[in-house]
Amino acid sequence: MNLTTTAKPIVIIGAGIAGVHAAETLRNEGYEGRIVLVDRDTQLPYDRPPLSKEFILGELSEADISLRSNESLTALRIELKLGVEIVSIDAKKKIAISSDDEILEWEKLLLTTGSSLRKLQVKGSDLEGIHYLKTLSDAKAIRQKLDGIQQVAIVGAGFIGAELASSFKKQGKEVTILERMPLPLAHILGEEMGEYFLQLHQSEGVHVITEDAVVQFDGTTQVEKALTEKGRIIPCQAVIVGIGVIPNTFLSDKELHVDRGYIVNEFGETSLPNVYAAGDCAMWPYRGDNIHIEHWDHAVNHGKCVAKNLLGGEPISYTAIPYFWSDQYDHRIQYFGHTKNWDSAVLQGNMEDKQFTYFYLNESGVIDAALLVNQPKNALAVRRLIKQQQSVDSDLLSNPEVNLKNVHVQENEDKVSY
Known part of the structure; x- marks a missing residue:
């Protein structure tokens, strides 16, 4: 110091x-x-x-x-x-x-x-029952207001919207998610994973509407329904808006x-x-x-x-591998790394079993990011492989018999072995 x-x-x-x-x-x-x-x-x-x-x-x-x-x-x-x-x-x-x-x-x-939080500016957006979740005060208000309410609409199928849908379903509520994009989270995780999460919500009884957007909320003082660009009418006594920050x-x-x-x-x-x-x-x-x-x-x-x-002294570079997690229904979702574009994706495991790792590789075969679904045992190995930035054989990654902990970079050689 x-x-x-x-x-x-x-x-x-x-x-x-x-x-x-x-x-x-x-x-x-x-x-x-x-x-x-x-x-x-x-x-x-x-x-x-x-x-x-x-x-x-x-x-x-x-x-x-x-x-x-x-x-x-x-x-x-x-x-x-x-x-x-x-x-x-x-x-x-x-x-x-x-x-x-x-x-x-x-x-x-x-x-x-x-x-x-980004705010949704449409007619009726000032009605009671329309909520945003960012602060403790927001969460307390939602918890109090949603007690006794049966129909909830969630605008935005990002991680916050997905987690809230999971929470509300646990409470036995009727949940509708409205998402402007064709698939949930596809802009981050790709179309294949977007389809997976769409089916996950649907399998849990959540009504998911994609490629549509809210244009108006109706009600006297309290929100009663949401109207969309494509003419849909969504009955709801509460709305949670989660459209980014x-x-x-x-x-x-x-x-x-x-x-x-x-x-x-x-x-x-x-x-x-x-x-x-x-x-x-x-x-x-x-x-x-x-x-x-x-x-x-x-x-x-x-x-x-x-x-x-x-504090001065020798400066320290920030080199951490980005990481986040999300809990939805019976899923522990973990994401390591960062990439906007990838050249190939490799699946290890079985999506039907709800237990897999999905790798995002660049043109050199280097892992830039990985999505883990109910596989926390792979977390340390995945973080290490992303940090090492060495080409990895796709067949090695996709082999369910391969323990990722045993995949390592050979000393003085620009390749990965098992």
Whole structure:
């Protein structure tokens, strides 16, 4: 730890997953100066993944999903400022200004401002019963309002929409998913996997409508039905909209480079001196491209890595393999790596058995990403193979008798053996 302790603190804007883990990492790395963690939310930091699953179902309480207590943050001498909205920063003066004109001085600044939900702007979108799920308050409202409601419409078949459909089916509700694209998740996982997840929802009794979109909600004060472009009428007493997110880049500066998210280098540095960014709000370099990841694992690891770089010394490159998971019905879904385009896909296992690994390979036969369905035993091996970036024989990957743990790169040779 090389950062000289000064009267000015390290300020972290955003008390979500990335911000909390960054603050803790600073202390764990031996930083003795002030740490100020600011958030516009009034809730203590909490974990978001359970909101669409265990919390909605009432299996976990608010206390269960709390990230850290006031006592634990106080013990680490982390100054938590809730309900404070930072509206501007000045990198030259090293200050952040709140909506109440409070001025926070800083020695170094970390932006972990997260992301915001895309809103659906159609006629009737202001009716009661139309919900979005991002915050604990959102989840509490949905859990309360959906008690006793039988018909639920979900707009968007992404991971949040899919998880909510699974949760609501467990409660015995009639669920309709409305998706603009031809297949759920196909833009991420490909058409074959999109078809698999379509059939998964249908097999669980969810009504899935694709290649259509909501144009209007009807009702007096409470939503009663959704109308679509193709003339469908979907009866519903509640609607959950999940159509993606937008990184929060409201803190602007003419010299702060933004392209969807705050652009950072491999060390988490923005284009402004002494200003860093991590987590959902950042665009970071991954294998020759700048990418944006909105998942728990990335927020934790990016926050920790960038926090270490705040302290000076030899900078540490962020090289983590992207990873996320989703629980739907009886499926544990895990995805490793990142790719927008792949040249071939290889299946190991049987989709009918709901237990398989699906590999995404580039033209050189290198695994860029992999989808695991109910095969957590393959997780470590898959992560290792993606990290090694060596060509792998497709026949080897597709062979169900091959244990991926035993697939390895031969020393000094550019190939993989078993």
